[in-house]
Amino acid sequence: MDIEQFRKAGYAAIDHICDYYANLDKRPVSSSVKPGYLAPLLPTAAPEEGEDFAAIAADYGRVIEQGLTHWQHPSFFAYFPTAASFEGILGDLYATAAPNPGFNWSCSPACTELEGVVMDWAAQLLGLDTAFHNAAGVGGGALQTTASESALIATVAARERFLALPTQSPSKLEELVLYVTTQTHSLGLKAGRVLGLQVRALEVRAEDKYALRGAALRQALEEDAAAGRRPFMLIATVGTTSSGAVDNLPEIQAVLKDHPEVWLHVDAAWAGIALCCPETRDALFLDAINAAADSFCTNFHKWGLVNFDASTLWVRDRKSLTDALDITPPFLRTAHGDAGTVVDYRNWHLALGRRFRSLKLWFVLRGFGAAGFRAHIRQGIALNATFGALLAASDILTLVTPPALALTVFRLAPPDRDLDLAALNTLNASFFARLAVRPDLAITQTVLNGVFCVRFAIGAARTTEAHVRAAFDVITEEARTALALWESAV
């Protein structure tokens, strides 16, 4: 493809994307293809001769798009949102057009320097303390692929810091224990699996809204100390996946004052973005994050308008990362590098090369401005309040936990029947099964301490009150049908 053919194909791609978003709400949200749908539509090997790009682009529309679930659809309420903005698309386009592996400062200075600057913009937007700012040269932030990778990096740093403590040495890897809770995202278990370390999932209680309390943490630390195990890290969550629970960071902070050997990683993959709005900061324990977190992660690619992937990870001490991940021989280390005058981001993550992700974050923060960014988050919270009000007025649906920001967890619970937990779970499973096959919305399930629930997560940029009300009507209709069928069967 020569330059003029690219210009033509590029314009056509832009037009295709415009059409996609102009008509997105007319599509079914989820794909209805069956497993194995694609292979029969494609040759079994690459063509010997190159093909005309118009045919390739047409196949994207013909065979690929039917197999996509549309995460930016205004009626996508499943999992958590995955962001797309035109600013983010353009940032990624410029970055991918002149790719470079960005592994150190000199291999493309702009990549490293923009990341340093824009991570500070993001830190300020969220209210993170200057301790986490790159400009201060002690802590700092970098863009990773996902919250799982961010947590894995933090775990490696925590392990190395722990093993280097004179008070903990010598420790065997088999003695180390990583703490999570039963509500922590799979990233906790995965970090343990990848690193071959024990993971202990602390129990949380419904009466604590599924949040970790200080007493449970203290008890676990005492039990493990008595048993000769060595807890070296806690992954606490601000906004759990299942229900948006916020672990009690002030209590955790108080307990960890007596355990400085335990690294505190705060995973706020979804909810952390909401810290851009000052009115959320008390509930999300920003002060405790700023005072006590060794590392903090949130994903701009979820609710934060930046196209996947854009996981922001901040650490209080950048040397904890480079001590753990730097494979530069000692004689090549410089005071310059350690002080952050020149940052080599290869020592801040697992791989060597990395994409130029800061460009899309920069484009989004400039294109929306802080005010526009906050307006997007507040819109999600307001829409969820609307959904919560509709639920409160419902005669058959009820909240399982208080709504959290833009996430609501509820279930079908007819008030005038005396159903036990098992019966309610069966009823709700059949209710959810009806929702799961609806083409006009996407929604997911969860289980909270044995209670089967339905999750409703708002955050796509194009979702309006009309979409939320329409979804509530569909949910109510399916709830009534599920209840009627269930009653006729029992």
Next chain:
Amino acid sequence: MDIEQFRKAGYAAIDHICDYYANLDKRPVSSSVKPGYLAPLLPTAAPEEGEDFAAIAADYGRVIEQGLTHWQHPSFFAYFPTAASFEGILGDLYATAAPNPGFNWSCSPACTELEGVVMDWAAQLLGLDTAFHNAAGVGGGALQTTASESALIATVAARERFLALPTQSPSKLEELVLYVTTQTHSLGLKAGRVLGLQVRALEVRAEDKYALRGAALRQALEEDAAAGRRPFMLIATVGTTSSGAVDNLPEIQAVLKDHPEVWLHVDAAWAGIALCCPETRDALFLDAINAAADSFCTNFHKWGLVNFDASTLWVRDRKSLTDALDITPPFLRTAHGDAGTVVDYRNWHLALGRRFRSLKLWFVLRGFGAAGFRAHIRQGIALNATFGALLAASDILTLVTPPALALTVFRLAPPDRDLDLAALNTLNASFFARLAVRPDLAITQTVLNGVFCVRFAIGAARTTEAHVRAAFDVITEEARTALALWESAV
């Protein structure tokens, strides 16, 4: 930004990219900015109100591009190439426009299914045995970010396979040893650092062209067994970073016949792409890869025309990956999933979410066709032969090792002076220092068993014979100047 504003900004971005490539060879290859250049050009925080996109795009050209090193410049001969093709740019554009996290089949079926199909296209293109094909349902391949991540994933799988062997159990993590050579890419040391495992770098010899031989491997295995250490994996390299060395895989295969507990990962990050040309396959030991490798990695984003990131990782037994990385509780596992009818790629890598990378690989393989892809690789090899012929005729430059595919390692070595190694190294360091500041080419250094050398790596799609000859002239001129200055100083 609304849809029509995006259309306008998108067209402008495409035009910018067209101009960039039309004028790329008129730019200096490397950036000449100084550390810290960017921050003074930018505000210290995100703007409160959103900005017009035209201003943002203009700033990309004004403040970012001056800080880029142009890895696609036709006179970029440093490190290894980083690919960009218009097909790759377009594939990434479509993928980023409708982002989804792709963590399992159902969250966007097309992403999983296209990856399954296109990885098989790539496997066939490179001549990999059907054992590695997804379609066969036993082994298979997936796209990772980088060769470092691919090696890390393979190491986790190797560790878990080893620990599960009845003959090796119980093992302590502290006893495990990962084998690399002194020429292995930093990915080996990094995998050891991340996982907290011992790494042993086996020595290689100049007379073996820096390749690992079977006898050295056997001796190391015997030494470690005698010392109670447990080697569980060897990362062998096909095409080392420093000199393109190819570890002797047939000899390694013979040794590992007696050590089935040792996982063989073949890292062919750069050179593996050349397997698309049948004439390279004997020298790159394809038969031994097919017979003996437990995992194999090459990066399409280096020499393979697919924009960063696109590291292809194949494994002989997909269950070795899912056993190591699957955190789905046992009661959710299905014969369906294990047999590969439905693949959940979250269990094939470190994170949960992943980009839709197969789209750009599909676009490239279709747009170029197998013939066009091979022609690109053969062009790089032919240009390197031209460079090698020029070197052979030089009166002051000499090869350090035989040229490897599109990589040549040489040094300044005036034939009529009797210089010892230290003197030659000093001379070459000053020679290289002159090359490093040239704006009209980019080139890198290496050290091979104590010998300071200069590396010349070809592979950018726009490099022609004229660029190679011009580079050779510059190199010769700087060599003469460096020699004259050195002689006047001693």
